[in-house]
Amino acid sequence: MPSRLMTQAMRWFGPSDPIPLAHIRQAGATEVVTALHHLPNGVVWPRAEIAAHRALIEAAGLAWTTVESVPVHEAIKTAGPERDELFDNYAATLRHLAAEGITTVTYNFMPLLDWTRTDLAWELPDGARALRFELEAVAAYDIHILRRPGAAGDYTPETIEAAARRHAAMDDDARRHLERTIIAGLPGSEESFTSGQFLAAIQTYADTGPERLRANHIAFLEAMCPVAEECGIQLVVHPDDPPFPIFGLPRMVSTEADVTALFDAVPSAANGLCFCTGSFGVRADNDLPGMVQRLGSRIGFFHLRSVQREPNGAFHEAAHLEGSADMVEVVDEIVRLQQRENRSIVMRPDHGHQMIDDLTKVTNPGYSLLGRMRGLAELRGLERGLLHRKANGR
Incomplete structure (x- = not known):
C-alpha cells in the first residue's frame, strides 16, 4: 500500500485576500480552504457563486474540497424562533456545496465571538x-x-x-x-x-448555559447530519479558541470529553472534527497525540500550529514545531492514522508569524504568507521524515 501524505492546503479569504492564489501555490500548497465570506450569516449560498469561486481557484492550479467555514447563525446556537428556517438554509447550502465537489464543511459553535486574541x-x-x-x-x-x-x-x-x-x-x-x-x-x-x-448580544445568551448550548449543538447536528450523509459531506467542528468560557459565554468544544459527548449523541459519520492543535493545545490537560489516536476516525481536517503557554492564562503563537505542543508526536499519530485508514487528510499550517518582508506589508493577522510557508515546509518535512523512518523499520 502506498504511503499516504497529508493534503497540503492554505487558507484563502477570497479575491480581497492580500495573498494571491499564485503565491499560495508557489508556497507548496495543492489546495485552498476558503468560504464565501461576503455572504451574511444564515443565507443560502447560491450554487452559481460557489461554482464561480471554485473556478477562480482551479484556474490558479489549486483544488477546493474543504470549506472553512459555513457559519452557524446565533439563532441556531440559542434556539431562536427562526431556527427551523435557518436549518433549511444551511441544508440547502450543504447540497449546493456538495454539487460543486466540496466534501468537508468546517463550522464552530462558539457564542458570538470566533477566535479571540488581545x-x-x-x-x-x-x-x-x-x-x-x-x-x-x-x-x-x-x-x-x-x-x-x-x-x-x-x-x-x-x-x-x-x-x-x-x-x-x-x-x-x-x-x-x-x-x-x-x-x-x-x-x-x-x-x-x-x-x-x-x-447587548451577550444578553441574548442569558438563558443559554453550557448544557443548553450543548443541547442546541446536538439539535443542529441531528438536523444537518442526515443531509450531509445524503450528499457526501462531513461536517467538522472547530474547537473553541481559546478553549474556555470568556465574557460569561459558555464554550462546549474544548476538551476530548466535549467532543466525545457530541459523537456519542450523534453517531453519524458525517459528525466530524476539525482537529486544531493550537486551540486544544492551550489546555495542558488535552493530550494531543492521544486525542488524534482516539478520535482519528472522525477527524476530517487538521489545523496544525503550536502555542506557547505562559503563566496566568496567557499564550502566544509559537513556531509550528516549537511551543508547548509535541508536534513530532502529533504528526507521528497523523501518519499512523492515514496509513491505518488509507486516506489523505487535508491539513493547513495555521497562524504563521509575520516575518521578513511581510513585516512591511498589509496582511491579515495570523495569515501572512511567509510564516505559513515556513510552517508548511517544516510540517511537510517532518511528515516525510517520519514516513521514511517507518519505511526503513525505525
Whole structure:
C-alpha cells in the first residue's frame, strides 16, 4: 500500500485576500480552504457563486474540497424562533456545496465571538510578530471598558487586581485598540461589534448555559447530519479558541470529553472534527497525540500550529514545531492514522508569524504568507521524515 501524505492546503479569504492564489501555490500548497465570506450569516449560498469561486481557484492550479467555514447563525446556537428556517438554509447550502465537489464543511459553535486574541502584533525575540492572548487584558476590557454586569465574578482576585492596573495604565487610544482587537472581528470571523452591541448580544445568551448550548449543538447536528450523509459531506467542528468560557459565554468544544459527548449523541459519520492543535493545545490537560489516536476516525481536517503557554492564562503563537505542543508526536499519530485508514487528510499550517518582508506589508493577522510557508515546509518535512523512518523499520 502506498504511503499516504497529508493534503497540503492554505487558507484563502477570497479575491480581497492580500495573498494571491499564485503565491499560495508557489508556497507548496495543492489546495485552498476558503468560504464565501461576503455572504451574511444564515443565507443560502447560491450554487452559481460557489461554482464561480471554485473556478477562480482551479484556474490558479489549486483544488477546493474543504470549506472553512459555513457559519452557524446565533439563532441556531440559542434556539431562536427562526431556527427551523435557518436549518433549511444551511441544508440547502450543504447540497449546493456538495454539487460543486466540496466534501468537508468546517463550522464552530462558539457564542458570538470566533477566535479571540488581545495582541495581533506581539514582537518575538527574533523580530517577528505573533498573535497573543492575555487573560488579564480580557479582564481589563470586560470589567472596566465593556462593564459587563457581574464580570468580576468570572476572574480570580489576582487577575482582577492585574486587570485594574492594566486599565489604569492605558490611555484612551490603548483602550480603543484593545476593544477593536477583541471584538472588531478577526480573519475568518463573520461578526464584529462595538462594545454596546457586544454587551447587548451577550444578553441574548442569558438563558443559554453550557448544557443548553450543548443541547442546541446536538439539535443542529441531528438536523444537518442526515443531509450531509445524503450528499457526501462531513461536517467538522472547530474547537473553541481559546478553549474556555470568556465574557460569561459558555464554550462546549474544548476538551476530548466535549467532543466525545457530541459523537456519542450523534453517531453519524458525517459528525466530524476539525482537529486544531493550537486551540486544544492551550489546555495542558488535552493530550494531543492521544486525542488524534482516539478520535482519528472522525477527524476530517487538521489545523496544525503550536502555542506557547505562559503563566496566568496567557499564550502566544509559537513556531509550528516549537511551543508547548509535541508536534513530532502529533504528526507521528497523523501518519499512523492515514496509513491505518488509507486516506489523505487535508491539513493547513495555521497562524504563521509575520516575518521578513511581510513585516512591511498589509496582511491579515495570523495569515501572512511567509510564516505559513515556513510552517508548511517544516510540517511537510517532518511528515516525510517520519514516513521514511517507518519505511526503513525505525
